[in-house]
Amino acid sequence: MSILVTGGTGSLGYSILSNLSGTNHELYSFSDELPQPWQKVEGVQYLTGDLLDFRNVLEMIQKVSPTHIYHLASQSSVGLSYKKPYETLNINLLGTQTLLEAVRQVVPKAKVLLLSSSEIYGRTEQQLTYLHKETDPPNPLTPYATSKACMEILGNQFRNANGLHIVFARPFHFTGPHHSRRFVIPSIAYQLVKIKYYGAEPVIYSGSLDVSRDVVDVRDVARAAIQILNTAESGEAFNICCGKSYTFRELVEMLVDISGVSVDFRFDPGYDRCNDIPLLIGDPTKIMNLGWKPMICMEDCLSDLFNEMVVRRRVELKMGMGRDLRL
CATH class of the missing domain: 3.90.25.10 (UDP-galactose 4-epimerase, domain 1)
Known part of the structure; x- marks a missing residue:
């Protein structure tokens, strides 16, 4: 099994790769720069490149030939998305387009997890009491949220038109070791x-x-992402949250x-x-039905x-x- 994590030097990428380290899987990270010492996980091959350069991404996918892909690479700051809305949409939407097209051409049977966000839910009239469910329609308020909502639509396009196996993770707020x-x-x-x-x-x-x-430790989010990619049906979306x-x-x-x-x-x-x-809180029922629950207080x-x-x-x-x- 060959596992690729785009954005593998971020805190979630680090935690996913740490979870998978020591297995017999080939582990790869693809980011725009090499990791700092505190971002490295033993046994991972760290590759660098430009997610918006199709030839670069295509060659990387050909080299790695992944069976499982965690697509985490993004402009992930809500605040920065106000200052750089075009860059945010470029990386989060067109970067995903580049990756999925390379996957379609080279490894169409690979399982792909696209990292979305609870930010796509936006505000509701019941915001003081409401736990967002995966069936809630997107109602984005920020360029970042819009980019993630559009990314999900793009993922469904590739799933519907090309038969790719794509699942979506919508973590609520998370933090913990290695967080930027x-x-x-x-x-x-x-x-x-x-x-x-x-x-x-x-x-x-x-x-x-x-x-x-709604806040969860990044290491619990990593376990959830692995559970989702390994067991969920294509097209499914899951909140990653604790409900408080x-x-x-x-x-x-x-x-x-x-x-x-x-x-x-x-x-x-x-x-x-x-x-x-x-206030932004999620309903964790669906992810808990996969056998996951947060473990770190x-x-x-x-x-x-x-x-x-x-x-x-x-x-x-x-x-x-x-x-x-x-x-």
């Missing part, structure tokens, strides 16, 4: 690391912390307790975004994130990466 500092919770964890170990000002800068999200929410403020307060430092909070409008959905998730961030920063400094990287 572009996102709220790891960004705050990194600020706490700098305060505790490197003498930074004891102030946390953030946008609004009063939005609520945390405010970002609650998560940050947990992180502060874990770090053991005292801090002040300051609002930074640079972190804020318009059209934010106040939020306290352990955030503790592991903080501790991994400490190690990551030490490695950066050892490599001479003194500036604040966004990884």
Whole structure:
């Protein structure tokens, strides 16, 4: 079995590859750059290239000849999608088009998982109580959400017209070890690391912390994605969630307790975004019927994130990466 993970250097890609490491499968990652030391998984062959370059992607698929594909590579920041809507649509939609066309030509029997997002659900009139189901129609509010909703339509086109085996995963918010500092919770964890170990000002800068999200550990999301690709029928979509929410403020307060430092909070409008959905919770019934459930509690998730961030920063400094990287 040959398994390809596009975007394999991200936190979810890392967790999927870690789950599959040590098996007899051939494991490949395809990203736009080589992994940093903390992004590497033993036994994985790391390939680089441009997802928008069809010849590049076609040659990669010919080389790997995958039987299973986790397509995670994307512009995954909602906030950045406002600043770069064309880039977001390019990568998330046309990049998927490039990959699926190469799959159609070279390995049409491969199983493909397309990583979508709960963001496609947008707002509802029942937003204070409603658990989104997979049958809910898309109602995107952001360029990122639109790109993912369109990606699902594109995936169904290839499935219907060409018979490809394609399934869709819609994770709600997730975090945990190896999560990029572009996102709220790891960004705050990194600020706490700098305060505790490197003498930074004891102030946390953030946008609004009063939005609520259904949150799952990234390693649980990885297990769900593997379960979906291995067992689901083509065309099926699955929420990956736990059915309950945390405010970002609650998560940050947990992180502060874990770090053991005292801090002040300051609002930074640079972190804020318009059209934010106040509350986004999913119905996990369908994915749980596959035999999955979240196993890692939020306290352990955030503790592991903080501790991994400490190690990551030490490695950066050892490599001479003194500036604040966004990884």
